[in-house]
Amino acid sequence: MGVVASASCHGAKTExxxxxxxxxxxxxxxxxxKTTLFNRLTGLRQKVGNFPGVTVEHHLGVVRDExxxxxxxxxxxxxxxxxxxxxxxxxxxxxxxxxxxxxxxPDAVVLVVDSTNLNRHLVLAARVIAxxxxxxxxxxxxxxxxxxGGHVEPLELARQLGTPVALVSATSGEGVAxxxxxxxxxxAKPNPLDLPVLQDTRGCRExxxxxxxxxxxxxxxxxxxxxxLDSIFLHKVLGPVIFAVVVVMVFQTIFALGQPLSELFQxxxxxxxxxxxxxxxxxxLESLIINGLWKGVGSVxxxxxxxxxxxxxxxxLEDSGYLxxxxxxxxxxxxxxxxxxxxxxxxxxxYACAVPAIMATRTIESKRDRIATIMIAPFMTCSARLPVYxxxxxxFLPNKPLLGPLFGTRAxxxxxxxxxxxxxxxxTAKVLKSSVLKSKDAPFMMExxxxxxxxxxxxxLRLVDRGRAFLVRAGTVILGVSVLLWVxxxxxxxxxxxxxxxxxxxxxxxxxxxxxxxxxxxxxxxGVGLVSSVAxxxxxxxxxxxxxxxxxxxxxxxxxxxxxxxxxxxxxLALLVFFxxxxxxxxxxxxxxxxxxxxxxxxxxxxxxxxxxxxxxLVVNQSLG
Amino acid sequence: MVVVLKMIFNFADKPxxxxxxxAARAESASLFDLEEGCTxxxxxxxxxxxxxxxxxxxxxxxxLEVKATRSGPWGDPRIYRVDGVEVALRRDVxxxxxxxxxxxxxGAVAEVxxxxxxxxxxxxxxTRRYAGPEGIKALTPTVEEAGD
Numbered sequence: 001m002g003v004v005a006s007a008s009c010h011g012a013k014t015e016x017x018x019x020x021x022x023x024x025x026x027x028x029x030x031x032x033x034k035t036t037l038f039n040r041l042t043g044l045r046q047k048v049g050n051f052p053g054v055t056v057e058h059h060l061g062v063v064r065d066e067x068x069x070x071x072x073x074x075x076x077x078x079x080x081x082x083x084x085x086x087x088x089x090x091x092x093x094x095x096x097x098x099x100x101x102x103x104x105x106p107d108a109v110v111l112v113v114d115s116t117n118l119n120r121h122l123v124l125a126a127r128v129i130a131x132x133x134x135x136x137x138x139x140x141x142x143x144x145x146x147x148x149g150g151h152v153e154p155l156e157l158a159r160q161l162g163t164p165v166a167l168v169s170a171t172s173g174e175g176v177a178x179x180x181x182x183x184x185x186x187x188a189k190p191n192p193l194d195l196p197v198l199q200d201t202r203g204c205r206e207x208x209x210x211x212x213x214x215x216x217x218x219x220x221x222x223x224x225x226x227x228x229l230d231s232i233f234l235h236k237v238l239g240p241v242i243f244a245v246v247v248v249m250v251f252q253t254i255f256a257l258g259q260p261l262s263e264l265f266q267x268x269x270x271x272x273x274x275x276x277x278x279x280x281x282x283x284x285l286e287s288l289i290i291n292g293l294w295k296g297v298g299s300v301x302x303x304x305x306x307x308x309x310x311x312x313x314x315x316x317l318e319d320s321g322y323l324x325x326x327x328x329x330x331x332x333x334x335x336x337x338x339x340x341x342x343x344x345x346x347x348x349x350x351y352a353c354a355v356p357a358i359m360a361t362r363t364i365e366s367k368r369d370r371i372a373t374i375m376i377a378p379f380m381t382c383s384a385r386l387p388v389y390x391x392x393x394x395x396f397l398p399n400k401p402l403l404g405p406l407f408g409t410r411a412x413x414x415x416x417x418x419x420x421x422x423x424x425x426x427x428t429a430k431v432l433k434s435s436v437l438k439s440k441d442a443p444f445m446m447e448x449x450x451x452x453x454x455x456x457x458x459x460x461l462r463l464v465d466r467g468r469a470f471l472v473r474a475g476t477v478i479l480g481v482s483v484l485l486w487v488x489x490x491x492x493x494x495x496x497x498x499x500x501x502x503x504x505x506x507x508x509x510x511x512x513x514x515x516x517x518x519x520x521x522x523x524x525x526x527g528v529g530l531v532s533s534v535a536x537x538x539x540x541x542x543x544x545x546x547x548x549x550x551x552x553x554x555x556x557x558x559x560x561x562x563x564x565x566x567x568x569x570x571x572x573l574a575l576l577v578f579f580x581x582x583x584x585x586x587x588x589x590x591x592x593x594x595x596x597x598x599x600x601x602x603x604x605x606x607x608x609x610x611x612x613x614x615x616x617x618l619v620v621n622q623s624l625g
Numbered sequence: 626m627v628v629v630l631k632m633i634f635n636f637a638d639k640p641x642x643x644x645x646x647x648a649a650r651a652e653s654a655s656l657f658d659l660e661e662g663c664t665x666x667x668x669x670x671x672x673x674x675x676x677x678x679x680x681x682x683x684x685x686x687x688x689l690e691v692k693a694t695r696s697g698p699w700g701d702p703r704i705y706r707v708d709g710v711e712v713a714l715r716r717d718v719x720x721x722x723x724x725x726x727x728x729x730x731x732g733a734v735a736e737v738x739x740x741x742x743x744x745x746x747x748x749x750x751x752t753r754r755y756a757g758p759e760g761i762k763a764l765t766p767t768v769e770e771a772g773d
Contacts, residue, residue: 205681205708234696329697335715341702446702448713
């Protein structure tokens with residue numbers, strides 16, 4: 001009885017129903033089409049989980065065998081070998097040998113290898129077969145093998161390996177039924193003719209060559225399109241130009257397409273909220289549901305269009321094989337700050353929003369580089385900072401032309417703030433990569449997959465998967481904080497009525513932190529704005545609007561006039577610098593928590609960024625004020 | 626002896642690969658010095674064991690033929706075709722991998738059949754049988770050997 005326990009899955013409903021007949025583990029090297037096969041087998045009946053204590057993620061799914069019984073399938077990370085040196089390999093070995101806490105050892109293993117590159121991938125077969133678990137060797141991409149003139153005798157290969165062998169094409173669905181049949185059946189342990197000494201990689205490779213030869217394996221010709229496309233995409237001059245075009249397109253998609261979509265979505269949510277409010281009796285419950293819960297849900301959902309768009313774009317880039325080439329082109333530049341080429345796209349998308357950017361760091365294999373990228377991504381000027389920057393610059397800086405009519409002082413100030421965030425990201429990356437995240441053990445090496453057409457199914461599943469992961473994991477945290485903020489603005493009650501904002505708990509907090517922020521030139525109203533901007537940075541504008549609107553002194557002014565009335569220019573600049581550096585976004589923190597699978601990194605990030613923001617704002621205000 | 630030298634000169638005349646003449650012999654050079662379009666045979670890694678193992682799992686098994694195909698702007702990282710896959714490596718790693726029998730131009734063979742692995746590992750001279758007519762010239766024994 002293999003039942004995958006829920007203990008390992010942190011509350012997301014990854015537990016599989018009791019009565020699942022067996023558990024089967026899916027193993028294979030990267031780029032073997034393992035995940036495509038998994039998606040083929042399980043469709044939408046799959047869930048994401050993290051293994052306890054590590055950042056490695058696994059997918060769990062259910063397959064129905066021919067008798068209608070359910071078989072649990074766990075998709076393990078792609079590995080080249082089973083010597084537990086990397087986190088991915090350690091997880092794979094632990095699951096296969098039954099050492100993973102909360103998981104029973106699998107009843108069988110499905111080893112997925114790329115049949116167009118059989119000999120190299122058979123090296124892993126030696127190591128998997130040596131574990132002694134019933135194994136099915138899946139020779140994936142059978143259609144490509146045939147099309148490009150390759151050949152293999154599956155029966156002879158099965159005899160050599162002592163395991164069943166299936167020729168499969170996960171993309172076309174050929175042979176997938178046979179895999180499902182194997183998963184439900186009782187299969188004998190492997191009985192190979194001979195196995196090499198596993199520690200000797202060269203010996204394993206020679207063994208693989210011999211096995212391939214005995215199974216009349218003929219390697220297919222290199223796909224000509226890959227060669228042709230590479231001569232364009234990796235061309236000395238054209239390559240970087242195309243790269244720049246792709247980068248601009250990614251940026252434009254998230255910015256020009258994603259942001260209006262998000263705004264439209266926000267309007268839709270507001271309208272729906274009002275509709276619900278009309279149905280509910282006026283009172284505290286209505287306020288909690290609309291201003292607490294619904295707004296909380298809204299603040300999560302509003303990211304969804306941008307996240308899905310970004311993952312669509314990244315999905316196309318990754319599945320087509322271009323992302324690997326882009327990484328090669330960007331690598332030299334990224335190496336200067338101690339990162340590698342794969343960190344480029346996530347950092348770029350952080351200019352729109354850090355949330356999808358941090359989720360996109362999944363494409364970075366090196367754990368240390370991935371965490372470094374996550375740590376610096378929120379320094380990139382995201383779209384939530386824009387309204388704050390625009391408002392304060394407009395209020396305090398008269399627009400004078402600098403370089404022609406289009407580029408004036410305000411544009412320069414905006415550019416300066418973008419530069420400030422970028423500079424701090426570079427410095428932080430350098431500091432992290434030369435200290436705690438130094439990675440001398442994991443140099444940059446990357447396989448260039450052949451170019452392929454991305455399939456709609458794979459893209460759609462990726463979107464569903466990412467969207468769901470974001471909503472479930474980040475959503476719960478964000479919802480909790482939203483309700484807390486609602487409580488802070490609606491209590492203490494007076495005669496059953498919520499207080500005016502200046503009497504609420506949030507105002508009390510504003511007053512409480514006033515001594516701390518006084519040296520920065522901020523009063524308690526700004527303090528309230530800072531507390532409320534934890535929901536999202538731009539919320540400070542609405543909060544200040546409310547506060548200044550209540551104050552008799554500033555009631556008659558518009559927000560810009562009120563800001564000039566309430567703050568010194570030095571304090572305003574200090575506030576801008578504070579916003580450039582501070583970690584004020586609970587969505588980002590929730591996502592960092594989810595992606596690093598620990599509170600350590602978001603906590604460190606919060607302390608570091610906010611501390612830095614404080615010191616920088618202090619220096620600005622004191623030196624100018 | 627004369628024959629050997631003539632063959633080497635033949636290689637030196639070929640454009641696009643400055644190191645062809647000396648490296649066509651069994652002399653060792655670093656993988657990073659392998660120019661685009663040239664092939665060579667992997668010999669040894671001056672790298673920590675774990676890293677060497679990682680490289681071998683990616684396909685960089687000593688004895689196999691490796692071809693430098695393309696590279697990023699500024700020549701780093703460079704993409705190598707080895708054992709049927711293309712892998713990008715940075716200079717710092719490629720510099721510490723040694724290759725022998727560098728061969729450039731039309732005679733360069735990118736693909737090696739799997740059966741050769743054993744032979745190449747055992748004795749490089751054996752590879753004559755597989756490397757094609759141009760390859761035989763490239764794998765001419767060193768001057769010392771020929772002089773004996």
